[in-house]
Amino acid sequence: MARNTVKQDEDLKRRSNFEIIKRLLTYLKEYKMKVLVVILLMIYVMACNILNPYLLKIAIDDYIGAKNINGLMKIGVFMTLLNLLAMFASRKRIRLMSSVTNNILLKIRQELYSHIQKLSFSFFDSRPAGKILARVIGDVNSLQDLFTNSVTSFIPELLTLICVAVVMFSMNFKLAIAAISILPLLAASMFTIEVVSRRRWQAYRQKRSNTNAYTHEDFSGIKVIQSFTAEKRTSKSFLKLVKEMMDAFVSAVRLNDLFWPIVEISSGIGTIIVFWYSVKLYGAGRVTVGTIVAFIGYIGMFWRPIFNISNFYNTLITNFAAAERIFEILDIPPDIVSIHDAVKMPRIKGSVEFKNVTFGYEDGTVVLDNVNFKVKPGETIALVGPTGAGKTTIVNLISRFYDAQKGEVLIDGKNVKDVEIESLRSQMGIMLQDTFLFSTTIMENIRYGKLDATDEEVIAAAKAVNAHEFIMKLENGYNTVVNERGSRLSVGQRQLISFARALLANPRILILDEATSNIDTFTERLVQKGIKKLLFGRTSFVIAHRLSTIRDADRIMVIDGGRIVEEGTHEELINLRGAYYNLYMSQYKFLNEGA
Template identity: 75%
Template sequence: MAINSTKQDEKIKNHSNKELLTRIFSYLKPYKLKVFIIILLMIFVMICSLLNPYLLKIAIDKFIKNKNIKGLFVIAILMIIFNLVAMAASKIRINMMAKVTNDAILTIRQELYEHIQKLSFNFFDSRPVGKILARVVGDVNSLQNLFANSITSFIPEILTLICVTVIMFSLNFKLALVSIAMLPLLFIGLFSVQTFSRKRWQTFRGKRSNLNAFTHEDFSGIRVVQSFAVEDKTEKTFLNYVKEMMNAFVNAVKLNDLFWPMVEISWGIGIILVYWYGVKLIKANAVTVGTLLAFTGYIGMFWHPIMNISNFYNTLITNFAAAERIFEIMDIQPNLINMENCIKMPKIRGEVEFKNVTFGYNCDVPVLNNVSFKVKAGETIALVGPTGAGKTTIINLLSRFYDPSYGEITIDGKNIKHVDIESLRSQMGIMLQDTFLFSDTIMENIRYGKLDATDEEVIQAAKAVNAHSFIMKLEKGYHTQINERGSRLSVGQRQLISFARALLANPRILILDEATSNIDTATERLVQKGIDKLLFGRTSFVIAHRLSTIRDCDRIMVIDNGKIVESGSHDELIKYKGLYYDLYASQYKFLNEGA
């Protein structure tokens, strides 16, 4: 899979307007009743607004002309009552609409988050985290105005436009035709703008995504940035990203800003034409003054919905790019999914077998090549070999983070492709080389291995790996809050906490990937006692470059160039004098020279 860096614009598949609208508004289905009530309230407000010019016409033509003060007073009271009730209905509608919109946005964000969590590792391997965050946060937020405008603007304004048009034609057919004379030209202009605007908004959101990705990556690696004193370089790079995003935004906005002048010019010309033609009709006694005044009120009510519909259309075009980016992620299917009729993994005994397994992260470059081995239940297997030989890949495949390109992997005779992924991983304890701690207390970070564990169980796990003593020296002990990735702790301390988390899970198969690589020799001796207790009675795989830590393993498998080149106990491999012997001898010589 091609890797998208922070500098590369993401390629997004274009969707038809109909497809996007159908998919976006499907999120309003659970709120059909509320939406219906909102529409009724808006129709009521619309009717009250439509009555104002008509009541004004009656007041002028009947009561003012005939000097009927009582009738005029009644009209005034009616208009006040209608408008006060309309204001109350409008406020209720606004509150209900805000609730519906926020709930719909929450649903989209939650679905997107849950979907991303199910995606395979190769999805995250192929793009910066910042670009994923841009979709979960920024792009989803962009849909909020779209939902609000669709109900508060589009639906009622269409109804208003229809009603006003009917009233205008009923008042005077010729004036009505004159008032809408500019509509064809307006529609042609809006369609032309839309054709180019959507592409420009796609470009802007792509540039913003690049900026988010770079910013996230830069702050995540701030220690490296500061340690090499390259702040000036990253500042210049950041400025370039900002300029690219700003230029893309300006280009998109320039085109979008053409919407309003086109509508307002059409509106203005329409009013001029109505007055010009209306005066002629009055002179010819074809219409009354009250009718012309009512008509000018209605023409404002005719163009105002068009303005709002144009605003909605503008919002639609602006946010189509965001919707495409969201649905592009949602349409990605995980590479690793439960097969139909998959079974729950029963309690694992621990027999593991690789049968002619071949795999590569890039299909053209295999990392493992036709690897086969068997492990008995309860055995402790050490995987050693040069960097990049394929040790961690074996662990990734066993944990089913990836599936082999060829061959199969079985646990207790069951192909792991045919079992429920969660039921498999829940019985495996994995401590990866890349130690990750969350922004939470030490207690909760350890409890991540078993969410229902008691505080006492957490403490016992920490004691088993000798993390308890250093934890208790911290300001709040187990309730000490640590920041993202635990950067305030030493690397060794972070590993101990991560190790306690793996211990707490009480797994049937234990995987330790360089578990003691960053622990000093004195601490390692203490931790080794806890490891020995943990390894007893369960199948374990241990990856270690420090060969002194794996001497007592039941079997050591030496990996080189994607193949198992040697297998046996420490003493057997030393006597064999192959690659393991060379690695052990060179490490022993290095330590002696260092001493």
Template identity: 65%
Template sequence: MAKNTVNQDEKVIALKGKDILFRLVKYMKPYGVKIAAVLLLMLIVTGVGLLSPMLLKIAIDDFIDAKDVKGLALIGAGLIGLNLISMYASKYATFNMNKTTHNILRTIRQELYEHIQKLSFAFFDERPVGKILARVVGDVNSLSELFNKSVTTVIPQVLTLVFVTIIMFSMNVKLALVSMAMIPPLCVGLAGIQIISRKRWQVFRQKRSNLNGFTHESFSGMRIIQNFTFEKESGKRFKNSVGEMRSGFINAVKLNDWLWPIVEVSFGASTLIVFLVGANLARSGEVSIGTITAFISYTSMFWRPILNIASYYNTLITNFAAAERIFEIMDVKPGIDELESADVMPKIKGRVEFENVSFAYEKDTQVLHNVSFKVKPGENIALVGPTGAGKTTITSLISRFYDTTEGRVLIDGKDVSKVNLNSLRSQMGVMLQDTFLFSDSIKENIRYGKLDATDEEIIAAAKAVSAHDFIMKLEKGYDTQVNERGSRLSVGQRQLISFARALLANPRILILDEATSNIDTATEILVQKGINKLLSGRTSFVIAHRLSTIRDCDRIMVIDDGEIVEAGTHEELLNLRGAYYKLYMAQYSFLREGA
């Protein structure tokens, strides 16, 4: 049973804010030099901003009263020059930080993708693909503003705040203190918003993930939707998903919108207090008009960083949910653990052994029960039995797509759980009933079996499985592009290409899971010749419901309810008149009645 459906909210493990920040900062470390350069430029911008009010104070107190035109002109020219430098420094810093941010996001996305590739089939069994895509694409993109502003906004603004505070206290302690009177109530308001807002943004991202999951599933199943005229109902469900995402976004934004009024009111009240107290101090002669003018500018400069930091704080709250969802996936440990000391699997000879193997996909639901058997190198084994009996599970354990619940799987005497996965799977060929082709040319799809294969080897493999003739009749032959999953080709044609891919891999152990089920009888006769060539000298496991295709196998094992109930050659099992005999006669009678 899936961990959640496309309409079910995901349960994401909440992380502490400091832990999220620490992990995000780690991605910035490799770009330390570039970030330092950006910071230096931002310090120039900050320095110009801090110097401007001081120059204005000097102009008012020293040059206006003295009617020093030359001095005023110099200060004016200095301000223009400094602000031009500041403008270009800010522009260059922003450009470089944007570039660095995209590099960081690329690193996170690559790391996330590579980690997901290492996860076991169980991970994908439990999650809709659309929800995984939402994290790799949407959630990673959401971190862009967070990284960007952390350097171009937060650090310079914090430094500005510190320097402005020092300047204000050096100018007048009373005015400095009253200008900060609104800080405590502001902090209380922001803390309250943060607690509720983060939960609301989590809900929004869950709803957005649901929409992505539903959309992906709908497009993947569009043939079914159109075939059963399900468009109207599917449209309603899509509308509901969009509505839930919209409601989640509005609820989150409504709360975030309170942030600005709180900060703006605090800023306005602080400015008013400074103006009133400053007027009284000016009347008593404690401060000059130039000092008050400069102080009001510094008060504005004091609150501007607070506004910008509050904006970043808003961004932080908004994107914490995205970071949580990314790190939750990264924290998922592969179900198939590979030991650091795992041995490299030598060239496989093909001896396979199951020792008292039991397996369950979920607790209390065993699929295999104490299965034991031995297969000699080069032996061809057929697995037959009713649907859900455990045939595919046996082959999945051989390739170690899952680990046994109990018992061991041995290849050439080596426990597959203790060898390097790549060295094991690279020597195996798996051909499934549900053939998957990539959005690429037919040639490149076959080349997946052997990445360094020549065109001649690819053509030879295609000829061996009788795929060459139909490929050459296509528009561009082997260079013909196939759509996602090979939708431009028939089911039988896709399986033939997949066969050529498996042949090209030249595996030591071959697994065919209902590989010829969708090929017509005439084509199957041709393909069977190619299969016989491939099976020669290799250990193979063939899963088939069409019993006529496995008559020549060295041994047939009948699987029922997770156990091997019979094993032998075709003739031996027929003579037993047991489970295999009943399956064979039932299929024979069905075909005869159909004829």
């Protein structure tokens, strides 16, 4: 799969408005009782607002004209109590709906985050991390107004619009027709804007994603940038991306801003038509003053929900692009999943077997070709060979980060495809060349291998791999906080902490993938002692280009061209004078020439 770069717009699948709305509304099901309470509160507020002009009509026509002060006082008190309760109901429903919205956003973000963690390596290889972060953070946040407005704005405003229209038609049919005569033109204008506006908001979110990805990549590689004094060049690239994002935003907003003038102009024209026609009807004696005053009040109430619905529609269009980007990731199926009837992997004893295993990537490249071997529990197997020969692929298949296209990978006689992934990987320890440490204390970094480990267990693991001595020399010992990726520590120190973490986890199968390639000779001696502690009593696979680190392995497998071309102990392979012998001699010849 081709990688989407930080400066390349993402290709998204277009979804229908109905599909997006239907899917978003499913998140409200869990909170249907709270939403129902919110709707009931809004109906009460809406009823009060609708009733106010009618009560005003009664006060003018029945009480003021008749000089009925007592009746006027009663209706005044009634309206005051009615509106005070409406104020309380309005505050309550806003707080309740805000709580529902925040919980929904939390659920969507957690669902998205959990789903991304299950996706295969190819997903992360095909796009920058910054673009993934943009969806988890920015795009999810963009849905807040949409969920809030869908219940607190759209539903009550639609009900208000219907109720006001019913009241207006019941009061005077001709005036009501005059009031809504401009609506068809308004609807046509808004639909036309929506078609273009959505495309522009999609473009803006793509440009924002590019900027986010570039910023993340730039800061992650800040050492390289500063080493090559590339600050000015990266600043120019950043400025260009920001300008593209700004231009896309302005383009989208400029079109969106047409919503309000169109609604306001339509409202003004509609009101002028009602005023003009009501004057004619009053002159003909066909309406009372109270009816005209009430109708003018209702005209305002009729256009206010139209304005708010337009606002919601505008929010909908603005955030459809965010919803599309979220659903696009949620709809990517994980390549590696536990089968329906997968069994829990029992405690691993350590036997590993490859039966006629063939594996290749999507582009058709064959990495492993009919590989067969058996490993006994507790054996240490070294995998050597040229870059791209298939060494890392073998250990990835054991951990089931990929599935073989042909053949079987068996652990303790069980096909790894038939067991639960978590129960399999939880019994494995994988250490890579690039050791990752978290931005926390050394104690917590080691404890990551066993979250419920005591301080004594952590210290014992560090002592076992010869990490205790250098840790105690640090400013705060085990409570020393390391930076992200452990940049305050040397490569060897980070590796020793990683070994302590792995030892604490007590994996049944251990995989070391070039774990000692960047370590100096002095530190390597400490690391080798740590490795011996790690390897003892567990099945281990060690990938190493530095052949001096694997001389004591029980078996060495030479991988070349996707096949095992040689297999045996160090002495056996040296005496064989084949591929391993050539690798070993060429490496030491290079070192001697350098000396």
